[in-house]
Amino acid sequence: MKLYGRNTSINVQKAAWVMGEAELNWEWIDKEGGVGTIDTPQYRKINPAAKIPTLDDNGLLVRQSNTIVRYVARKYAPQLIPRDDPAWVEAERWMEWQSSDNRVPLTKVFWTLIRTPENKRNMEELSLVINVLNDDFTLLDEYLGNKKYIAGDEFSIGDIPPGAAAYRYLSLPIERPVLTNLQNWYQKLVERPKFKEMVMIPLA
Numbered sequence: 001m002k003l004y005g006r007n008t009s010i011n012v013q014k015a016a017w018v019m020g021e022a023e024l025n026w027e028w029i030d031k032e033g034g035v036g037t038i039d040t041p042q043y044r045k046i047n048p049a050a051k052i053p054t055l056d057d058n059g060l061l062v063r064q065s066n067t068i069v070r071y072v073a074r075k076y077a078p079q080l081i082p083r084d085d086p087a088w089v090e091a092e093r094w095m096e097w098q099s100s101d102n103r104v105p106l107t108k109v110f111w112t113l114i115r116t117p118e119n120k121r122n123m124e125e126l127s128l129v130i131n132v133l134n135d136d137f138t139l140l141d142e143y144l145g146n147k148k149y150i151a152g153d154e155f156s157i158g159d160i161p162p163g164a165a166a167y168r169y170l171s172l173p174i175e176r177p178v179l180t181n182l183q184n185w186y187q188k189l190v191e192r193p194k195f196k197e198m199v200m201i202p203l204a
């Protein structure tokens, strides 16, 4: 089994985290790479968009990070997929939230503050997008209430994409509202060794 993509990518982190939770062993290609280092003609044969991650499971190519999260859970760790419909729809809902709604402002703020030199940052735009991002995490905070995890009492695939996003959000040097429910949930994720190992690495 091979996982392609640098470990500083949030999308690769989601894949590595679920693979870690499933106790898999794999060869990690370009783990320490940089933005764009994966983009070779050989890689484009397995991922024509030259995006990371790609999982190669004995010849089966799995692309799109949330598809990898679902695939790994389905095949190797079905305990991570909620069994009852109400829990399952919430897990799916918040996975989609991360890859659609939340991804846009989080990527913008992250790229501006972490990957753009200070003299090239659009500070006016940044402050507007930080507000959008804070509102978006406030929605998650309100949803969580006093739930232990996204789908209820058990950790599931529904925690993985939002959990990786929450690490990034809480690590950014920005002002945030007080989000007590989000913090309580996040502290439970921090207790998981694979979250620490695959996600909680310096932003770069």
Ligand SMILES: N[C@@H](CCC(=O)N[C@@H](CS)C(=O)NCC(=O)O)C(=O)O
Pocket (backbone or CB within 6 Å): 009, 010, 011, 012, 034, 035, 036, 037, 038, 039, 050, 051, 052, 053, 063, 064, 065, 066, 099
């Ligand atoms: N929807 C895709 C997005 C993948 C994506 O945009 N990956 C970024 C990194 S987070 C990428 O490949 N960037 C080029 C690079 O880092 O070389 C997924 O979830 O897998």
